Amino acid sequence: MPKGKSGGGGGGAKGGKGKGGASADADGGAKGKGKGGGSATVKVRHILCEKHAKCMEAMEKLQAGQKFNEVAAQYSEDKARQGGDLGWMTRGSMVGPFQEAAFALQPSTTANPSYTNPPVKTKFGYHIIMIEGKK
Secondary structure (H helix, E strand, C coil), X not given: CHHHHHHHHHHHHHHHHHHHHHHHHHHHHHHXXXXXXXXXXXXXXXXXXXXXXXXXXXXXHHHCCCCHHHHHHHHCCCHHHCCCEXXXXXXXXXXXXXXXXXXXXXXXXXXXXXXXXXXXXXXXXXXXXXXXXXX
C-alpha cells in the first residue's frame, strides 16, 4: 500500500509529466479512461531527427507545403523513412512527451498535415508528429 501512496511523487518524474505538475497527472489519467469520448488509439506518423537543426530543416519543408510522408522519407532517421507511418498506437505505448503531443493533435492528411510545432523532444531525438485518425 505505501507504494501506491508514494507513487504520486514518482509519477511526476515518469513519462515527462513532471512539467505540468499534479494537475497534469490527474488530467492525463482522466482523459485516458474516465472520459467516455476520449480516444485510446491514434494512427501516428512522425519525423524523427537526432539533431534539432535537421528537424528544423524538415519543418521548413512542411511549412513550404511539401507532403508529410515525403518529408519523412527524406529526413526521418528511423523506420519512419517509409513515410513516417508508425501505425495505430495505444495510450501507454509511447514515451510521455510524444504521447501527450499525439493525443492532443487533431487528425489530418499527409497532403495538409496538422503537426507538432515546435518539434517534441524525447530520449530518441526530435519528433515532428501528425496523426491520421483516432479511435
